[in-house]
Amino acid sequence: MRHNKIAMMLAAALAIAAGGAPASPLPEARAAALTRQLQAIVNDPAMPLPGLSVVAIRHGEVVYRRHFGAKRIATAGAPAQPIDDETLFKVASVSKFVTTLGAMKLVEQGKLSLDADIGDVLGYRLRNPHFPDRPITLRMLLTHTSSLRDAGGFKFEPEVGLKEVLLPGGSHYGKGAMWSADHAPGAWFEYVNFNWGVIATLMEAATGERFDRLMRRLVFDPMGLKAGFYLEDFGPAREQDVATLYRKRERDGAEAWDPQGPWVAQTDDFGVVAPTAPGRLPEYEAGANGTIFGPQGSLRISTADLAQIMLMLMNGGRSKGKQILAPQTVKNMFARQWTLHPAGANGSANGDGGSYRGLYHAWGLGNQQFTDTSIVRDGHASGDRLVESGGFKGVGHLGWSWGLNALFVFDPEKRDGMIYVSTGVGADPDKQPGRFSSEARFQERITDALYRGAIAPR
Template sequence: MKKLTLTLIFLSIFINCFAQFEKTEAQITDLMKKMEVVGLAVAVVKDNQLIYQHSFGQKSIENNTTLTNTDIFRIASISKSFAATSIMQLAEAKKLSLDDDFGKLVGFKIRNPKYPETVITLRMVLSHTSSINDSQGYFNLDVINPAKNENWAKCYTDKAPGTSYLYCNLNFNMVGAVIERITGKRYDSYVKQHILSPLNLYGGYCVDSLDSQRFVPLYEYENKSFKLAEAAYAPRRQELSNYQLGHSTPVLSPTGGMKISAADLAKYMMMHMNYGKLGNTKIINKKSAKQMQMALSDEEGYGLALLNTTNVIDGVALTGHTGSAYGLYSAMFFDPKEKFGFVMITNGANGKMEKGFRAVTRETLGILYENLIKN
């Protein structure tokens, strides 16, 4: 009798889960029509387990192919957290300190000309409080090097370093260069060896090191139609053939160039959710992980390449990051205490904003939370 009761309980749970999955998929399908989404990959973690992954819609408009769970996307700015994680590893090994003068680390003077005596630290760069901006571009480190560009001063704002948040891609391309200078390894190789491979994740920054058949084409939404972003997976072979460690790093785009699947990104997210560990594999220690997640200002909620917010799902406190590039919108958010989290990546959608986030991101995560976490 007891065995029958347990069987009925497990059967009831299974039926309920299946019903919730069906409801989720129906709602996301409707959302995709409303938000004009090309393709969408999602992954959900609950009670520290990957409980759900699914791919919707098209991988390629031109070839009319269907998106699958093994396909990989360029994930844009979520990539920054891989750079910050690498820095925390080097800090733990005492190869550098978050309070080091960033100019000494990167190899040329980093000083806001309006505040020449104020040291700009690595911590400021990682938290976007460096007073550096992207006005001169961020695909070449020479733009901020006083010895290489006479307009270098334009790379700085009027705010004093350490006092104000300004999101800046140049910050993290320079961080990638620092990692190369400290380790003597190309940025993509370091991340693969010290983060991806230990976690058994398939991905990377270098296009030619990955299976091109798995790349998901990205589409920019313009005038209610989609245009293929051909530059999204440009191999940059010429630049790589002349690569200089600590200088050519933006070719690999530490600021936005990681390519990975939604499910593998969710596993990486679980490492941060568990304060640096996934199972028995430790990537960074608990103190480092908490430093990354701790907001350095109440207003923005940004830590070290991770953001704290209650706006991506109304009233729910989450930590993570978003990405936006070449028409792609991505998100990785988690609750380290309750042990749940989400990944969503779309290769093209209506990009309208809502409460500081893409509406497609907010609505997708809202559906996943209501059906698979809250209920």
């Protein structure tokens, strides 16, 4: 008993030293069992993972945090580097969730409006040419109902102003593939990365500040987070802190997976190629093209700092004695904005389309709302369920790109939450579908293990 008490005190002290809230750790046996289960998932030869970092929060306290595997795979010239508390991950679409915090702060300050015509801030009349009488609003962008599409691209070079992309006749408008010809703004859900490029540009236009620095001022610096959208512009980030992302397939073109083959770096391989700034950054004018900072997917942040964001939202927008967002702003952010129609309307062609194989069932402002839906038909599963037997509903966001897979989700009422980031995958996830959701089987195993091992009552 004395040894257990000392271990618990040490764990709490380590959490404070790492910048997190004092944790109430799991009982030693329960934590050990969860660690073994997660290690087995990482080592599974059917879907090996190069690295995994997880956090579990129960009743508003961090109760479990572990890292597995490497942030850099061993090479002929250097040994493997393990994931640690300082490791920064390029968290893909979880970036959208964090970008939303900055946008909502500007709404709170009266510099942006959820329902005003965004053209008034951008400085040009922005319309879907197929529906010229329907203004585009920030609420539409945040809920993926803007009628924009990714078919025309979602990231453009610094010298390209988005005005030239979005307006007919612009130098980068092309055939107008970025606009839906079938669905009016506000009428249809379709998950679109480009929405967040427009949001970042809108934020810049409203403030005159570059998006990456604006996010630091509004969110990261007040919270004391080591996080940012442009590595060289925030400190004390170091290249060696950043995890490389991997797959066991070639980076470009090749579709063949080899679970027994070597790990192939996909992005952030800074041990080989140093990071570079976006081109022509010194001449860039804020409000022209916020896509260059990757607001849809290029945030680099640790799981510990993601946990701080989660705790802030659980605590009504308050973090370490500072009010980051007003309680009403947090409430507005998580108010339900869109729900999948069971018959396939409002964002679901033929019952699926906009819901991405049945994964998306509801949305708030910049956040997926996990409804605990599981549908199994003819042996195929779909839905947004996170725990095999059900029972966990939450808000947050998924992320996957470059091999990375991530989840940030919490229940605002129970104040329970789960975070995980995998630094890659060793086999084709589409060939290993889930048993009870639209996720791949290895993703289901991680969330199910975290919930049962650290959050569910016993």
